[in-house]
Structures are given as C-alpha cells and as structure tokens.
Amino acid sequence: xxxxxxxxxxxxxxxxxxxxxxxxxxxxxxxxxxxxxxxxxxxxxxxxxxxxxxxxxxxxxxxxxxxxxxxxxxxxxxxxxxxxxxxxxxxxxxxxxxxxxxxxxxxxxxxxxxxxxxxxxxxxxxxxxxxxxxxxxxxxxxxxxxxxxxxxxxxxxxxxxxxxxxxxxxxxxxxxxxxxxxxxxxxxxxxxxxxxxxxxxxxxxxxxxxxxxxxxxxxxxxxxxxxxxxxxxxxxxxxxxxxxxxxxxxxxxxxxxxxxxxxxxxxxxxxxxxxxxxxxxxxxxxxxxxxxxxxxxxxxxxxxxxxxxxxxxxxxxxxxxxxxxxxxxxxxxxxxxxxxxxxxxxxxxxxxxxxxxxxxxxxxxxxxxxxxxxxxxxxxxxxxxxxxxxxxxxxxxxxxxxxxxxxxxxxxxxxxxxxxxxxxxxxxxxxxxxxxxxxxxxxxxxxxxxxxxxxxxxxxxxxxxxxxxxxxxxxxxxxxxxxxxxxxxxxxxxxxxxxxxxxxxxxxxxxxxxxxxxxxxxxxxxxxxxxxxxxxxxxxxxxxxxxxxxxxxxxxxxxxxxxxxxxxxxxxxxxxxxxxxxxxxxxxxxxxxxxxxxxxxxxxxxxxxxxxxxxxxxxxxxxxxxxxxxxxxxxxxxxxxxxxxxxxxxxxxxxxxxxxxxxxxxxxxxxxxxxxxxxxxxxxxxxxxxxxxxxxxxxxxxxxxxxxxxxxxxxxxxxxxxxxxxxxxxxxxxxxxxxxxxxxxxxxxxxxxxxxxxxxxxxxxxx
Amino acid sequence: xxxxxxxxxxxxxxxxxxxxxxxxxxxxxxxxxxxxxxxxxxxxxxxxxxxxxxxxxxxxxxxxxxxxxxxxxxxxxxxxxxxxxxxxxxxxxxxxxxxxxxxxxxxxxxxxxxxxxxxxxxxxxxxxxxxxxxxxxxxxxx
Numbered sequence: 075x076x077x078x079x080x081x082x083x084x085x086x087x088x089x090x091x092x093x094x095x096x097x098x099x100x101x102x103x104x105x106x107x108x109x110x111x112x113x114x115x116x117x118x119x120x121x122x123x124x125x126x127x128x129x130x131x132x133x134x135x136x137x138x139x140x141x142x143x144x145x146x147x148x149x150x151x152x153x154x155x156x157x158x159x160x161x162x163x164x165x166x167x168x169x170x171x172x173x174x175x176x177x178x179x180x181x182x183x184x185x186x187x188x189x190x191x192x193x194x195x196x197x198x199x200x201x202x203x204x205x206x207x208x209x210x211x212x213x214x215x216x217x218x219x220x221x222x223x224x225x226x227x228x229x230x231x232x233x234x235x236x237x238x239x240x241x242x243x244x245x246x247x248x249x250x251x252x253x254x255x256x257x258x259x260x261x262x263x264x265x266x267x268x269x270x271x272x273x274x275x276x277x278x279x280x281x282x283x284x285x286x287x288x289x290x291x292x293x294x295x296x297x298x299x300x301x302x303x304x305x306x307x308x309x310x311x312x313x314x315x316x317x318x319x320x321x322x323x324x325x326x327x328x329x330x331x332x333x334x335x336x337x338x339x340x341x342x343x344x345x346x347x348x349x350x351x352x353x354x355x356x357x358x359x360x361x362x363x364x365x366x367x368x369x370x371x372x373x374x375x376x377x378x379x380x381x382x383x384x385x386x387x388x389x390x391x392x393x394x395x396x397x398x399x400x401x402x403x404x405x406x407x408x409x410x411x412x413x414x415x416x417x418x419x420x421x422x423x424x425x426x427x428x429x430x431x432x433x434x435x436x437x438x439x440x441x442x443x444x445x446x447x448x449x450x451x452x453x454x455x456x457x458x459x460x461x462x463x464x465x466x467x468x469x470x471x472x473x474x475x476x477x478x479x480x481x482x483x484x485x486x487x488x489x490x491x492x493x494x495x496x497x498x499x500x501x502x503x504x505x506x507x508x509x510x511x512x513x514x515x516x517x518x519x520x521x522x523x524x525x526x527x528x529x530x531x532x533x534x535x536x537x538x539x540x541x542x543x544x545x546x547x548x549x550x551x552x553x554x555x556x557x558x559x560x561x562x563x564x565x566x567x568x569x570x571x572x573x574x575x576x577x578x579x580x581x582x583x584x585x586x587x588x589x590x591x592x593x594x595x596x597x598x599x600x601x602x603x604x605x606x607x608x609x610x611x612x613x614x615x616x617x618x619x620x621x622x623x624x625x626x627x628x629x630x631x632x633x634x635x636x637x638x639x640x641x642x643x644x645x646x647x648x649x650x651x652x653x654x655x656x657x658x659x660x661x662x663x664x665x666x667x668x669x670x671x672x673x674x675x676x677x678x679x680x681x682x683x684x685x686x687x688x689x690x691x692x693x694x695x696x697x698x699x700x701x702x703x704x705x706x707x708x709x710x711x712x713x714x715x716x717x718x719x720x721x722x723x724x725x726x727x728x729x730x731x732x733x734x735x736x737x738x739x740x741x742x743x744x745x746x747x748x749x750x751x752x753x754x755x756x757x758x759x760x761x762x763x764x765x766x767x768x769x770x771x772x773x774x775x776x777x778x779x780x781x782x783x784x785x786x787x788x789x790x791x792x793x794x795x796x797x798x799x800x801x802x803x804x805x806x807x808x809x810x811x812x813x814x815x816x817x818x819x820x821x822x823x824x825x826x827x828x829x830x831x832x833x834x835x836x837x838x839x840x841x
Numbered sequence: 842x843x844x845x846x847x848x849x850x851x852x853x854x855x856x857x858x859x860x861x862x863x864x865x866x867x868x869x870x871x872x873x874x875x876x877x878x879x880x881x882x883x884x885x886x887x888x889x890x891x892x893x894x895x896x897x898x899x900x901x902x903x904x905x906x907x908x909x910x911x912x913x914x915x916x917x918x919x920x921x922x923x924x925x926x927x928x929x930x931x932x933x934x935x936x937x938x939x940x941x942x943x944x945x946x947x948x949x950x951x952x953x954x955x956x957x958x959x960x961x962x963x964x965x966x967x968x969x970x971x972x973x974x975x976x977x978x979x980x981x982x983x
Contacts, residue, residue, distance in 0.1 A: 814962055821969045
C-alpha cells in the first residue's frame with residue numbers, strides 16, 4: 075500500500091460519513107474508526123523496515139513546471155507521529171460514539187474529524203515544504219470547523235475564529251518563511267533542505283517566520299491564548315486536536331529543523347528555548363487558578379507544549395531523544411485525561427471543580443483512568459511518563475545550562491501541583507461554597523470509559539515493558555539526528571535525574587497542600603496586558619478601520635460609488651496605456667456614410683441622455699445609444715457581438731424600468747457646483763480613456779497577429795467556424811468559467827441585497 | 842388574468858414564447874459554427890421570460906421558488922464537469938474533447954465537450970435573468 079493511499083482512505087471516509095450517518099446514526103464513528111485501523115495496520119507492516127532506519131518515499135507530480143510535488147516520506151519520526159495520530163484517533167472515534175447523543179449534524183462532525191485526521195497525517199508525511207503548508211492549513215481549517223461545531227453558541231464561534239486567525243496568521247508567516255528557505259536551498263524538498271541546510275541572513279529571516287508559524291500552532295507564549303479558548307469545542311476534539319495531535323504540529327516542525335539549524339543559526343537556541351521555557355511556566359501558573367477542569371488541562375497542555383519545544387528545539391541529540399519520548403507519552407496521557415473530563419462533564423453535567431464533590435463514588439473507573447494518566451503526566455513510576463521524564467531530566471542535566479534545568483524543574487513542580495489540583499477538583503470530597511449543592515454524577519457506561527482506559531493502560535504497559543516504545547523512539551530520534559542515543563528504562567540507578575524526580579514530587583506536594591495560599595498569591599498577580607486582550611484590541615481596531623474605509627468609499631451615494639469605480643478603472647490601466655502609447659499610422663474616419671449616420675445618431679442620443687430631466691426618457695435614450703452600437707456591429711460584420719449587444723440592451727431596459735419605480739421620476743438639479751464639475755471631469759476622463767483604449771487596442775503593435783492566429787486555429791484546433799464562440803468555450807474557456815462564476819455570485823448578491831432591504835422594511839410590521 | 846392585460850399581447854406572447862425558447866436552444870447548439878452560443882442563447886431565453894413578464898406582470902414569474910438558484914448551480918456544475926472531461930481525455934482542464942458518432946439514418950454526429958461547457962454558460966445566464974426578474978419584479982409589485 076502506498077503512502078498516499080493512507081491519506082485517500084481518510085478522504086473516502088470523510089466523504090462517506092455524512093451519507094452513512096442516515097443509516098448508522100451514532101455508529102458512524104465506527105465507520106470513521108476504519109481509517110485509523112487501516113493506518114495502524116499499514117504502519118505495523120512497514121515498521122520493521124522503518125525502525126531499521128529505512129526511509130520510504132513516494133513522489134507524486136503535482137505542478138511539474140513549478141517543481142511542486144506532493145512528495146510523501148515516512149521515516150522513524152513520522153512513523154511515531156503516524157502511530158500517535160492513528161492510535162489516539164481510534165480511541166477518540168470510539169469515545170465519540172458514546173459522548174454524543176443522536177443529533178442531525180453528527181455526520182458533519184464525523185466527516186470533519188476524519189478529514190482532520192487525514193490532514194494531520196499529511197503534515198507528518200509530507201516531504202515538500204509547500205505540501206506541508208497545505209496540510210498544515212487544512213488542519214487549521216478543520217480545527218476551526220470543529221471548535222465552532224456548536225455553531226449556535228456565540229462563544230464557540232468566536233473561539234473558532236480566534237483559533238483560525240492566530241494559527242492562520244502564523245501559517246502565512248510560515249509560508250513566507252518556507253519560500254525563503256526553499257529559494258535559498260534551491261529545492262522545496264524537506265529531505266534535501268535538511269541534508270544540506272542553507273545559510274545566510276535571508277535564511278535567518280526565513281527561520282524566524284517559520285518559527286512564528288510553529289509557535290502559533292503549538293500555542294507558545296505569547297500566542298498561547300487561543301488554545302484555552304478552543305476548549306469551547308466538544309471534548310473529543312479537545313482531546314484529539316488540542317492536546318494529542320494538532321498542537322504538536324509546531325513541535326514536529328521545530329524538531330525537524332532543529333538538528334539542521336540549531337548550531338548554525340545564532341539566535342535559534344535563545345529564541346526557541348526561551349519561548350518554550352516561558353510557555354512552560356506561564357501555562358503551569360495559569361493552570362493553577364482555573365476552576366474549569368477542561369481549562370485547567372488546557373493550560374496544562376500549553377505548559378507541556380512549552381516543555382516539548384525546549385526539548386526538541388535545542389537541537390541536541392540526547393534532548394531530541396527525550397523530546398520524542400515525551401511527545402509519545404504526552405499524547406497518551408493527555409488524551410486520556412481529556413476524555414476523563416468529558417466523562418465527568420457528561421455524567422455530572424458540569425466540569426467546574428467548585429460544584430463537584432464526591433464524584434469518586436459514582437465514577438470509580440473514570441477516576442482510576444484519571445489517576446493513572448495523571449501519575450504518568452507528573453512522572454511517577456512505573457508509568458511511561460516517568461520514563462520519558464527521566465530521560466528528559468537526564469539529558470537536560472547533562473547538556474543544558476542551569477537556567478534551562480531550573481526552568482524545567484520549576485515547570486515540572488507546577489505540573490505536579492496543577493495535576494494534583496485536577497484530581498482533587500474532579501473526584502475528591504470537599505467543602506463547597508455556601509449554598510452550592512454538589513453536582514450529582516451518574517455512573518458511566520463501561521464502553522464510554524474503555525477508550526480512555528485503553529490509553530491509560532498503554533501508558534502503564536509501556537512503563538513496565540519499555541522495549542517496543544524504546545525501539546520506536548530510538549528509530550525516530552535517529553531519523554532526526556543520526557547521533558541521537560538514549561534508552562528508555564524504568565530503573566537507571568541512583569542518578570541525579572532520579573533526585574530531580576523526587577524533588578519535583580516533594581515540591582509539588584507542598585504546593586498542592588498549601589493550595590489556598592498559592593491560589594491567593596497568584597490571584598494577586600493580575601496581568602495588566604494579557605495576550606488575549608491584545609488580540610481583542612487588534613481585532614477591534616481592524617474592524618474599526620475597515621468600517622472607516624468602507625464608510626469613506628461607500629457612503630450610500632450612488633454617484634460616489636460610480637465615481638469611485640470609474641476612477642479606479644481609469645487610474646490603473648491608463649498608466650499602461652500611456653506607457654505603451656503608439657498611435658496607429660493610418661486612421662480612417664469612417665468606411666461608409668452609413669457609419670457616419672449611425673455614429674451621429676449615437677452621439678446625439680448620448681448628448682440628450684446627459685441633458686434630459688426625466689429619468690424614464692434618459693433610460694430610453696440610453697437604450698437607443700446601445701442599439702445604435704449594435705447596428706454598428708452589424709455593419710462591421712460581427713453578428714455575435716451585435717446579437718449580444720441587442721439582447722443585453724433589451725434586458726437592461728426592462729430591468730431598468732423595474733427599478734425606476736423606486737427612484738424619483740426626474741433628476742434633481744445638482745446644487746453643489748463642485749459636484750457638478752467633478753461629474754464632468756470624471757465623465758471626461760472615462761470618455762477619453764475608453765476612446766484611446768479602443769483606438770489602441772484595435773492595432774496592437776500595428777499588426778493583428780493575435781486575431782489572425784485565433785482565426786487560423788479556430789477550425790483545426792477548436793473544431794468550430796465561429797471564432798468568437800471557439801474563443802469563449804475553448805481557447806479562453808477558463809476566463810469564461812471565471813465570468814459565469816462572477817455572474818452566479820452577482821445573482822446571489824442582487825437577490826440578497828434586495829431581500830435584505832425588503833426584510834428590513836417589513837420588520838416593524840411583524841413586530 | 843389581470844384586468845388590464847392586453848388580449849393581443851397575451852395571445853401573441855403565448856405563441857411567441859415557445860418559439861423564442863426553441864430559437865435560444867438553436868442558438869446554443871449552432872453556436873460553434875454559426876452566430877450564437879451559450880451566452881447569446883441564454884440571453885435569448887431570458888428575453889422570452891421578459892416577454893412573459895411584460896404580458897402577465899410579476900405573477901408570471903413571481904414564484905419561481907428555487908429554480909433560478911438551481912439553474913445557476915447546475916450551470917456552474919455542468920461547466921466544471923465539461924472542464925473535467927478534458928482530464929479524462931488525457932489533456933488539461935477545459936481542453937475540448939471531440940467525439941464523432943456514426944448514427945444510422947441520421948449521419949455523422951459530432952459532439953465536443955465545448956458544447957457541454959456552453960450548455961453550462963446557457964444555464965447560468967438564464968438563471969441570472971430569472972433571478973433578477975424574480976427579485977426586482979416582486980419588488981416592483983409591492
């Protein structure tokens with residue numbers, strides 16, 4: 075099976091799901107689960123070769139002349155990501171089956187989630203910068219649709235908009251960065267770029283832009299605020315996109331680039347590690363003051379993403395190894411934790427820890443899952459989180475300075491503290507505030523808990539028997555950096571790393587037991603200018619300035635609209651007209667007396683149009699001018715043009731008469747002198763421009779080779795004797811397609827403008 | 842019938858309307874070799890509807906429902922489909938593919954995907970005219 079087939083399976087499922095939901099109902103998620111199952115089977119099939127260090131490549135030609143290829147490759151690191159995406163995806167789809175009740179838009183949700191899974195696989199499989207960008211944006215778009223799934227809620231809509239604006243802006247910066255890198259490297263192939271990394275000032279700028287994209291996607295400070303906002307999404311989405319997979323795309327990209335650029339680019343390490351550490355601490359501190367369990371986990375995810383960025387971004391072989399292990403561990407335990415929150419929310423109808431008390435009695439299995447996953451998150455043995463965190467501590471102590479070590483320790487202590495707060499808040503017996511009844515939690519179905527339990531079990535098994543994970547992690551670290559080494563084991567002896575772990579647990583416990591004091595202290599540090607406020611203000615500013623610009627150019631006066639349109643028509647192309655001004659040598663005044671007569675008629679009509687006061691008369695005269703032009707076309711032997719002109723004039727006349735009823739029957743005399751002068755100037759400019767344009771375009775460069783070529787090629791190549799039609803439907807068919815698209819848009823525009831006006835008028839009657 | 846509806850006009854429109862529609866189809870199909878084509882054909886069909894409108898007033902076309910929208914959508918769809926046929930023939934998007942069929946009794950029938958494309962243009966233009974008539978015509982009636 076080729077790599078592309080894996081992506082196509084997801085596309086197929088996404089297409090079928092909305093139809094299948096009619097017969098399957100909620101079981102449509104089982105159908106969706108087929109795609110990750112196939113992906114996992116495929117991955118298992120090639121795992122032997124990939125773990126051995128082989129790199130499988132598939133090239134698909136996309137836009138050949140631009141050197142654009144839909145190149146796909148799978149090596150150790152992408153293999154690990156594929157397993158994570160498909161594995162967690164499988165659990166999520168099964169979880170969805172129980173999370174949702176039957177609702178009509180379930181097919182849309184299932185399709186979007188499948189489409190997301192496919193796009194995310196595309197991100198980690200792409201071997202071309204542009205292809206990577208396309209898949210990257212596809213994940214942003216599907217994320218937008220999934221966050222805004224509850225589209226009846228304003229909060230969900232604005233959270234979705236915020237997420238796509240932040241990640242989309244980062245994505246655009248990243249695209250520019252990709253272009254700079256691709257031009258500098260002479261190739262858009264990612265493998266080629268990493269094998270012989272380009273250097274220079276431009277590359278530095280390009281990398282900053284790419285990092286901007288990675289930081290926004292992976293919710294790094296100061297762009298972290300969109301991730302907690304994205305918690306408006308249904309919980310399966312938060313578990314899948316906003317903890318296990320999509321937010322790791324930035325981490326993935328940094329991990330990919332770090333070995334090639336961390337040493338050669340001076341600002342790389344300070345920037346990436348600084349941002350990562352700041353994110354880790356900010357996320358941890360903010361998690362400590364949340365009351366909503368899901369938000370608590372979201373800030374926890376922000377913190378963990380910062381940790382991952384520090385690990386993979388340093389470009390050091392040992393740290394890369396630890397980072398890859400952490401990516402896997404985090405995907406497993408965080409998805410399980412989110413699913414547990416979803417179960418609490420589903421069974422108790424709240425996830426506010428101020429309203430939850432004693433849930434451990436009814437949600438016993440859920441609590442077991444949450445405890446195991448939490449223990450893995452804080453790094454307690456014998457869980458996989460402990461092993462990977464040990465590897466991280468080991469590498470950090472060995473290779474990084476004391477600042478990074480201290481930051482990581484601090485972040486880990488915070489992790490312990492907020493995780494303890496999470497478990498306490500979700501399940502413990504506690505005193506609630508005055509007059510608050512604890513929310514009653516109903517026991518959850520075993521199958522509902524099963525997917526989360528499976529992930530928790532996996533994090534336990536991989537902790538006890540780290541062999542298979544070790545193989546996969548080693549292979550993926552080696553594919554990033556051939557020198558990467560390290561081993562995952564439960565017991566390394568009494569190492570400094572173990573001391574770190576003990577210290578973390580002790581300090582974390584201390585923080586948890588003095589939680590009231592910590593909470594009061596943190597509440598006192600109110601941030602004056604938070605990042606989300608900056609976002610709100612800039613969005614408001616953008617809207618305000620757009621309002622002003624629109625208000626200036628579209629002030630409700632039809633003459634002003636027309637003047638703006640006409641002047642832009644004149645202003646822009648007339649530059650080209652003056653530039654290539656080349657009057658044809660032989661000018662003919664007229665070819666027959668008939669032409670002179672018709673021309674005089676048209677002129678007279680035009681003059682009268684400008685003079686008459688009655689609107690109806692003006693419209694009729696305008697029609698007469700048009701018909702005169704049609705007659706000219708007939709005399710010149712252009713029946714197609716004449717026919718079109720005639721029909722257009724007829725239709726325009728009828729439509730004009732329909733609208734005329736709403737306008738005053740005669741023109742008002744223009745009072746304002748300046749306005750009148752302006753009209754004359756604008757009309758004069760347009761008249762001169764159009765006349766010159768017609769004169770020059772009839773003789774491009776003196777010989778009509780373009781026209782001759784069309785006429786010569788029409789019959790043999792287009793298969794038609796009517797050149798005009800062959801041009802429209804064959805030679806320039808793409809233009810025609812564009813034009814009929816514009817016509818369609820215009821039709822809907824007219825309909826909605828008129829209908830909106832009508833509804834507004836009718837509103838008072840209905841009230 | 843509206844009280845002020847002219848009998849002469851009504852009768853002649855009833856006669857002319859199908860003829861003009863037929864003529865518009867003729868223009869559409871003849872377009873590749875003679876004057877005509879999807880655009881002109883569509884406008885002619887639109888003119889036929891305008892005739893109805895002049896005769897019977899907005900009542901004639903006031904409730905076209907979703908027809909204009911469907912025509913627009915169908916037209917765009919057919920045009921894009923015609924473009925995709927170019928791919929099937931191994932060429933580029935919108936590259937015209939020609940087939941000639943030998944039919945008994947009738948003779949040689951030549952068809953081109955450009956004609957299908959023109960059908961799409963025709964439908965879009967008719968849809969546009971109907972939309973405008975329906976929307977503005979209904980507006981006028983109030």
